[in-house]
Amino acid sequence: MKNIEKYTRGYFMPPVKSLKWTEKEYITEAPTWCSVDLRDGNQALIVPMNLEEKLEYFQLLLEVGFKEIEVGFPAASETEYAFLRTLIEENLIPDDVTIQVLTQSREHIIKKTFEALQGAKKAVVHLYNSTSVAQREQVFRKSKEEIINIAVTGAKMLKKYAAETEGNFQFQYSPESFTGTEVEFSLEICNKVLDIWQPAEDNKVIINLPATVSMSMPHVYASQIEYMSDNLKYRDNVVLSLHPHNDRGTGVADAELGMLAGAQRVEGTLFGNGERTGNVDIVTLALNMYSHGVDPKLNFENIPAIISKYEKLVRMTVHERHPYGGELVFTAFSGSHQDAIAKGMKWREEEDCQYWTVPYLLIDPMDIGREYEGDIIRINSQSGKGGIGYILQQNYGIDLPNEMRESFGYSVKNVSDHNQKELMPNEIYDIFMNEYVNINTPFEYIRYQYKQNGQYETIVSLRVNNEECELTGYGNGRLDAISNVIQTQLGIDYKDLIYKQHALEIGSGSQAVSYVGITSNNGTVYWGCGIDTDIMNSSVKALFSAVNKMVTSLQLSVERELIK
Structure with missing residues (x-):
């Protein structure tokens, strides 16, 4: 590969070792799930959903069992604003569901956001601003102090407008581009915001730490999360949340290790839809937990129906190899x-x-x-x-x-x-x-009769070359007697007869099926099957099927005189 020298590791390890998460074997309980399909997912679509489609998708998320749903950026467009007002005014939000909205740290945007939230029974207002080195230097061209001021000013405005607006509001802060930010600086800015909001047991604050761009291996993200979890102020009253993206294909691993490291909440989307390579896939996360015997608290018991509705609304398909949901993921061809x-x-x-x-x-x-x-x-x-x-x-x-x-x-x-x-x-x-099954050329089996005089005497009726004949043979049982007829009177040599039979139970009433294998003089095994309402007839048909396959295969010539 060319140009290796132009790439560097743009992430930051914590200043102290944070490895307690490595001692845990698996995730023992489901996090709080927050779907961001209607915001991150929707903004990543070639054709974003219209109002009716967003309402239908919202209903799908409720059916899956989400209790927190980010419904959009109401100050961004009229469709986003109208969607939120429709949910509130038409009472479409169940009492046990919290909606979430996103806002930048700009007063006119915060003001319009709270206008859209008027009358919300329960809503999370999600404030964010970007904090990474790249964003500070290249996009905003601001110092750390100036970036902190953006966050603190926004936090104060959220408190002000929440106090003036009818509704029940919880606050959330995200240092966007957390993975490209010095961990100590992320901690500093989050704690400054927490000091403004003063979280309490009955008024918890969400601190969301997004892998806005996945930049490191998952263990690094986990160490960053653990450091934040150990050092955030008001920790007992802070809900630590993750928002992984999938740039390196490790979104699920980032989230799983992040939960081991202390995160209590995960933001993601169904099947990972989102900008670039997408958000973390909540379907995979939840069913990974399920595979360990842990209830994910989401309902994927009819994943084909979920996929059908998802594909209709987002106009994309779930890949055949997508974990759990893909058409071929449970299929073996090998x-x-x-x-x-x-x-x-x-x-x-x-x-x-x-x-x-x-x-x-x-x-x-x-x-x-x-x-x-x-x-x-x-x-x-x-x-x-x-x-x-x-x-x-x-x-x-x-x-x-x-x-x-x-x-x-x-x-x-x-x-x-x-x-x-x-x-x-x-x-x-x-x-x-x-x-x-029931192979009837060159020898067509018609019927048999038998009587028992110490051993079975059996008369077999056949049709060969359109002429019917009867042959008599003897044996220890009916099938043995008929086999002797074939070998002694038709001159067909074989050995090692294998036999099995059973009732044919699916879709066939009282029919029976028999299987017979015979071995030719050259060692090849030929198999035949017979199906009939009479178990013995099915056995005879299986034997003749095997014999006919062998005769045809070996191109044996049987003179007509042998059966006269």
Whole structure:
């Protein structure tokens, strides 16, 4: 790569070690979640949502279970202002939900913000100004003292206008671009704001520390958060909040380690929509907690419905590989993965397990509204016998013997490879039916009769070359007698007959299915399947299916005289 020398690490480690977070194993309780979809998310859209769409999205956030929702920047545009007034005047905000609005530290903006908030039952007013070295030097060209003055002046104005406005208000301050700010300076400016607001047990203040631009590895952010948590004034009455972005692809990790480091609240969006690479994805954060047995206090039990509404309103799609929500995230195409999943699912049924431990599946897809059928195992040329057998069993009740799965697996993979496509369950079923079930050429089985005189005497009726004939044979059982007919009177040699049968329970009434494998003289195993309402007939059909596959494959010629 060129130009490496132009890049430097623009973040700041705390002045003292802050590593207590490393001693914690996992997050033990859900943070307070604040959705910023309607502000950060909306402002990042090519076409921002209109009033009706924002109202519909607000309802979606309520259904998911958010209790704090940032609804916009009411002083920024008429749509933002009208949206907030509509929520308040039409009483659309549940009593247990707090709305949040954003404002810069400028008096005319603060004044209009409180005008928009008139009559709000419960609202957070979110004040911010940028504090990083880059912003101070390049954008504002101001000293640290001047930047502190912007924050302090804004904090005083919030107190003034809140006292003059009908409503119930909580204050929040963000040193924007926190990750590019000297940690000691972030602490100084936040404490100056806290001194103005004087947080109390019944009037807590939110200090929000945004990774406005993700600049470091997640452990650095965690150390910064822990230092702030340990040194903020009025700490018992301060709610420490995170607002990670995803520039380095570490937004989720930043948030998780930040919570270990003392943060009590997280601002983010559904599926990470936001400026540039986006905000932290609350869906992933919440379901990561869920995978550890911790209730995230948000409802993603029908994630397909959430995605459908989300994609309609933001006009973007959730990527197929997006954690938890993506169409393919629970799907295995690899043969070894499919085999492990199929065996894991069977083991769960047999053992009646309390905990979810299925290989390759972090959580049970059913718990978030996904289906096993079509979601977990899908078939292409990379798939294996385990997955292919699982598809037949789950969708059609056909439980292939383990020895037969390899043979059928090759048949399916060859079709997929030849056609260069994924195969749907119905296509896999069709391949099975066409290649293995009730095969009737060159020998078409019609019926059999038997009587037992010490051993079974069995008469088998066949049709060969459009002519019907009857052959008699003997054996220890009906299937053994019929097998002897085939070998002695048709002259077809094979050995090691393998046999399995079961009821066909899915969609087939009282039908039975049988599987038979035979081994030719060259060592190749040929499989056949029979399906019939009579269990014995299904067995005979399976045997003839296997024999017909072997005869056809080896191109054996059977003289007509043998069956006269």
